[in-house]
Amino acid sequence: MCDQGCSDGNCILRIGPMVGQHTNAGCHCLARLPVPLRIAIERKIQAQYREIEQLRADLVKRTDGHCPECGGKNWMGHQLCDKCAWESLKRYEAELEAK
Numbered sequence: 527m528c529d530q531g532c533s534d535g536n537c538i539l540r541i542g543p544m545v546g547q548h549t550n551a552g553c554h555c556l557a558r559l560p561v562p563l564r565i566a567i568e569r570k571i572q573a574q575y576r577e578i579e580q581l582r583a584d585l586v587k588r589t590d591g592h593c594p595e596c597g598g599k600n601w602m603g604h605q606l607c608d609k610c611a612w613e614s615l616k617r618y619e620a621e622l623e624a625k
Contacts, residue, residue: 531553531555532553532554532555533549534549534550534551534552534553534554535549535550536550536552536553537553537555538553538555538556538568538571539553539555539556539571556568585614588614588618589614
């Protein structure tokens with residue numbers, strides 16, 4: 527199993543964007559695992575990706591698609607800066623505590 531992901535463009539273990547050259551031969555990071563374990567891991571990773579997308583959609587909805595700090599017009603095409611993300615997280619935690 528790979529520590530940092532493999533060179534495949536669709537590696538399921540790599541976090542973040544692929545930099546430099548990559549292959550399209552398919553991810554082989556989990557290939558040596560027994561099939562039931564590999565399927566379970568792949569399903570868990572897919573579920574986490576779906577959860578991340580849902581959290582991102584919730585954040586966009588809560589901010590009306592605008593970065594709360596810099597006022598970027600389209601959040602989906604604009605990464606929140608660290609300060610903006612941190613402030614949004616603090617507000618969200620405060621809302622949860624208030625409930």
